[in-house]
Amino acid sequence: MSDYKAPVKDMLFALRHLAQYESNSALPGYADADFETAKAIVEECAKLCETVVAPLNPIGDKNPSTWSHGEVTTPPGFKEAYRQYAESGWQSLQHPAEFGGQAMPKTLATVCMEIVNSANLSFALCPLLTDGATEALLTAASAEVKQRYLPKMISGEWTGSMNLTEPQAGSDLELVRTRAEPQPDGSYRIFGTKIFITYGEHDMADNIVHLVLARVPSAPPGVKGISLFVVPKYLVNDDGSIGARNDVHCVSIEHKLGIKASPTAVLQYGDHGGAIGYIVGEENRGLEYMFVMMNAARFAVGVQGIAVAERAYQQAVGYARERVQSRPVDGSSPKAVPIIQHPDVKRMLMTMRALTEGCRGLAYSAAALFDSMHGDPDEEARCRSQRRYEFLVPLIKGFATEMSVEVASLGIQVHGGMGFIEETGAAQHLRDARILTIYEGTTAI
Amino acid sequence: MSDYKAPVKDMLFALRHLAQYESNSALPGYADADFETAKAIVEECAKLCETVVAPLNPIGDKNPSTWSHGEVTTPPGFKEAYRQYAESGWQSLQHPAEFGGQAMPKTLATVCMEIVNSANLSFALCPLLTDGATEALLTAASAEVKQRYLPKMISGEWTGSMNLTEPQAGSDLELVRTRAEPQPDGSYRIFGTKIFITYGEHDMADNIVHLVLARVPSAPPGVKGISLFVVPKYLVNDDGSIGARNDVHCVSIEHKLGIKASPTAVLQYGDHGGAIGYIVGEENRGLEYMFVMMNAARFAVGVQGIAVAERAYQQAVGYARERVQSRPVDGSSPKAVPIIQHPDVKRMLMTMRALTEGCRGLAYSAAALFDSMHGDPDEEARCRSQRRYEFLVPLIKGFATEMSVEVASLGIQVHGGMGFIEETGAAQHLRDARILTIYEGTTAI
Numbered sequence: 001m002s003d004y005k006a007p008v009k010d011m012l013f014a015l016r017h018l019a020q021y022e023s024n025s026a027l028p029g030y031a032d033a034d035f036e037t038a039k040a041i042v043e044e045c046a047k048l049c050e051t052v053v054a055p056l057n058p059i060g061d062k063n064p065s066t067w068s069h070g071e072v073t074t075p076p077g078f079k080e081a082y083r084q085y086a087e088s089g090w091q092s093l094q095h096p097a098e099f100g101g102q103a104m105p106k107t108l109a110t111v112c113m114e115i116v117n118s119a120n121l122s123f124a125l126c127p128l129l130t131d132g133a134t135e136a137l138l139t140a141a142s143a144e145v146k147q148r149y150l151p152k153m154i155s156g157e158w159t160g161s162m163n164l165t166e167p168q169a170g171s172d173l174e175l176v177r178t179r180a181e182p183q184p185d186g187s188y189r190i191f192g193t194k195i196f197i198t199y200g201e202h203d204m205a206d207n208i209v210h211l212v213l214a215r216v217p218s219a220p221p222g223v224k225g226i227s228l229f230v231v232p233k234y235l236v237n238d239d240g241s242i243g244a245r246n247d248v249h250c251v252s253i254e255h256k257l258g259i260k261a262s263p264t265a266v267l268q269y270g271d272h273g274g275a276i277g278y279i280v281g282e283e284n285r286g287l288e289y290m291f292v293m294m295n296a297a298r299f300a301v302g303v304q305g306i307a308v309a310e311r312a313y314q315q316a317v318g319y320a321r322e323r324v325q326s327r328p329v330d331g332s333s334p335k336a337v338p339i340i341q342h343p344d345v346k347r348m349l350m351t352m353r354a355l356t357e358g359c360r361g362l363a364y365s366a367a368a369l370f371d372s373m374h375g376d377p378d379e380e381a382r383c384r385s386q387r388r389y390e391f392l393v394p395l396i397k398g399f400a401t402e403m404s405v406e407v408a409s410l411g412i413q414v415h416g417g418m419g420f421i422e423e424t425g426a427a428q429h430l431r432d433a434r435i436l437t438i439y440e441g442t443t444a445i
Numbered sequence: 446m447s448d449y450k451a452p453v454k455d456m457l458f459a460l461r462h463l464a465q466y467e468s469n470s471a472l473p474g475y476a477d478a479d480f481e482t483a484k485a486i487v488e489e490c491a492k493l494c495e496t497v498v499a500p501l502n503p504i505g506d507k508n509p510s511t512w513s514h515g516e517v518t519t520p521p522g523f524k525e526a527y528r529q530y531a532e533s534g535w536q537s538l539q540h541p542a543e544f545g546g547q548a549m550p551k552t553l554a555t556v557c558m559e560i561v562n563s564a565n566l567s568f569a570l571c572p573l574l575t576d577g578a579t580e581a582l583l584t585a586a587s588a589e590v591k592q593r594y595l596p597k598m599i600s601g602e603w604t605g606s607m608n609l610t611e612p613q614a615g616s617d618l619e620l621v622r623t624r625a626e627p628q629p630d631g632s633y634r635i636f637g638t639k640i641f642i643t644y645g646e647h648d649m650a651d652n653i654v655h656l657v658l659a660r661v662p663s664a665p666p667g668v669k670g671i672s673l674f675v676v677p678k679y680l681v682n683d684d685g686s687i688g689a690r691n692d693v694h695c696v697s698i699e700h701k702l703g704i705k706a707s708p709t710a711v712l713q714y715g716d717h718g719g720a721i722g723y724i725v726g727e728e729n730r731g732l733e734y735m736f737v738m739m740n741a742a743r744f745a746v747g748v749q750g751i752a753v754a755e756r757a758y759q760q761a762v763g764y765a766r767e768r769v770q771s772r773p774v775d776g777s778s779p780k781a782v783p784i785i786q787h788p789d790v791k792r793m794l795m796t797m798r799a800l801t802e803g804c805r806g807l808a809y810s811a812a813a814l815f816d817s818m819h820g821d822p823d824e825e826a827r828c829r830s831q832r833r834y835e836f837l838v839p840l841i842k843g844f845a846t847e848m849s850v851e852v853a854s855l856g857i858q859v860h861g862g863m864g865f866i867e868e869t870g871a872a873q874h875l876r877d878a879r880i881l882t883i884y885e886g887t888t889a890i
Contacts, residue, residue: 174771254866325615336619345889412883416887420702423700431702438857438864443858
């Protein structure tokens with residue numbers, strides 16, 4: 001099992017020279033985020049992830065989350081690690097100061113996101129989904145909903161989930177059937193079944209804030225009749241304290257090829273009278289808001305591809321340096337040498353590295369465009385950045401995830417027979433990576 | 446879970462029109478193997494494999510072989526299925542009549558080999574390794590060794606294994622350390638550890654005939670000092686009955702990414718005085734004989750790639766016909782349609798099919814060259830066929846196995862999120878296929 005060591009030097013190179021971080025952090029609002037600060041933050045993130053989060057990666061793979069009577073238990077160590085992650089402020093890094101965030105540039109947050117995903121893809125999905133839900137609320141929720149949920153989500157005390165998929169509605173959200181019935185007090189009662197809900201139930205936080213697509217009775221058919229609701233696992237009292245258990249229950253979790261530590265829940269809404277939900281924004285505009293979340297999540301999944309590719313590369317290069325087998329083809333040694341000296345092994349490793357670093361440069365650059373499209377004082381510059389960012393997100397999602405499957409598979413190949421043995425750890429990266437071209441929109445979408 | 450149905454029509458097309466089976470079966474010695482007979486044999490093989498062997502594929506994946514106190518228990522149903530396979534004569538199909546075989550052309554045997562591997566890659570490894578060991582003994586063993594072992598191996602009562610790899614010696618057989626000490630009676634005592642021994646221990650047959658690479662004390666260093674030995678699990682009495690337990694013991698089996706039903710053994714030779722072995726051919730020529738076996742096995746592994754790709758394709762096309770999602774892009778229907786109608790799903794399925802069928806045509810044609818190189822009365826034709834066959838084997842091994850990983854991965858992609866759920870069955874094909882580019886010589890070898 002190779003350890004993970006964040007490639008801080010490479011990351012800072014990409015941040016400074018490819019993403020032009022210094023012109024980016026000069027934008028108004030990022031006064032506290034100069035390059036030296038960014039460097040210190042990346043190093044701090046690396047330290048926590050290398051020592052606390054990364055060692056849980058094989059543990060989580062061997063001890064997947066388990067379900068019993070509606071409760072999900074995450075693998076040993078996950079709860080404590082998430083507490084530490086949240087308490088150190090990593091969940092709040094890129095979110096607005098208004099709700100307790102640190103308001104750092106997304107460019108910098110992307111580096112940290114890569115690190116936590118390299119350390120442990122399954123673990124990192126919890127912050128990732130919470131970030132997505134946070135974005136959607138920031139975009140569309142009422143001031144009251146924002147105030148009630150965002151501070152705790154940004155602090156990491158509560159987590160978020162995205163509830164789109166239903167058994168008959170995967171890529172095709174038109175087929176969503178979950179119902180939302182308006183109540184006299186302005187709330188709704190939600191009824192339906194959602195599947196494939198990542199961290200839809202777990203034991204790592206005090207509350208889970210589900211964002212749920214559903215139809216109100218008056219909704220037009222098709223995608224223009226879908227609304228977005230906040231449905232908390234526990235209702236939240238006016239003073240912000242945890243209230244009654246809501247009528248949303250986890251009826252099972254999936255048995256998956258990879259990312260086994262991350263619970264993938266089937267959630268049942270409203271079997272006991274109706275789950276209480278609150279509209280986000282306006283009725284029938286849910287898909288629009290959900291795409292804010294989806295776009296953030298799709299970018300993040302691209303970064304996951306880079307992250308798992310980096311981890312697979314580190315594992316492979318570590319093995320190739322140690323494994324002694326066969327004399328060099330150029331006759332330079334009469335004895336067998338570490339396989340890293342053999343041309344084809346080098347070719348595989350360099351392919352892995354080139355693909356990973358290329359995608360990293362692209363992703364960090366796209367994140368810089370995101371910061372520019374939000375923070376540039378010049379409107380034309382903002383629009384230009386937005387167009388380029390929106391063009392790049394599907395490319396990053398598509399290419400970096402397909403790339404990660406290829407790189408993780410090459411990682412196994414470098415190990416030879418040892419790569420096929422689960423204890424080696426190389427196979428987990430392929431199993432984990434294999435979801436990335438599918439979730440948050442398949443490559444073809 | 447989709448069932449497997451042998452694509453008999455496609456197979457017979459490739460057999461007749463690509464491998465030119467009819468000119469092949471006209472070779473002397475194949476009088477009983479005309480095309481109609483071949484067709485009947487393929488259909489019979491399909492029937493057994495579809496009904497008995499294929500249903501064990503997911504069962505074996507969920508219930509891997511287990512080890513306890515040196516004994517290996519294969520998954521439920523494997524022992525009975527192998528008995529049926531052997532008793533119906535499938536193990537003897539391509540082997541010489543002299544030792545009880547049916548002496549059918551390799552071209553025909555290749556079709557049957559594809560079928561059993563599609564049905565169950567893990568199961569099929571047992572016949573595959575036995576075939577390899579049989580080839581090596583046929584090539585190099587003394588008349589006495591042949592007479593003692595071959596009839597029972599060809600009947601399927603006993604199975605074979607190939608013992609090359611040691612912890613320090615994988616691709617690099619120069620590093621083999623297992624020792625063989627000559628005894629006054631002409632036998633040898635074998636001492637050493639072999640790893641990654643497929644079906645090196647199991648409960649499906651009465652005896653296991655290990656073919657083992659080892660060094661005699663006088664051996665020169667390097668690959669020219671390696672000899673090949675027969676080391677049976679149980680010694681064989683002069684009357685052919687099973688004798689004493691030999692000093693070869695399975696100390697563990699591996700926990701693998703795929704082909705989980707197939708036990709991958711660590712075998713310890715000689716910890717209790719020395720395992721009794723018998724030389725195959727001459728001392729120090731072991732590698733040469735082993736390459737006979739390796740070449741047969743490498744070709745067979747290429748066929749495994751085709752087989753698992755075919756199975757992954759059938760699984761994916763079955764799902765794509767049933768899964769309804771999204772309206773057609775050409776506006777031809779106002780309702781969602783089966784995903785097989787969507788262009789990108791079609792593209793994936795057609796890619797899978799084209800790759801599989803192309804490799805099938807290549808493999809069957811190569812098998813025809815094998816028959817020609819052994820059976821053509823014209824020496825020049827034999828030599829020409831041999832050169833072409835030897836040129837094609839590494840191509841088939843390399844390309845068809847890399848292809849199978851790609852195709853199995855596409856098969857998951859066609860399923861979307863369901864592909865990542867283990868119960869669907871698509872993921873097993875990728876996990877199983879992933880070994881194929883590694884064992885019997887990695888792609889780069």
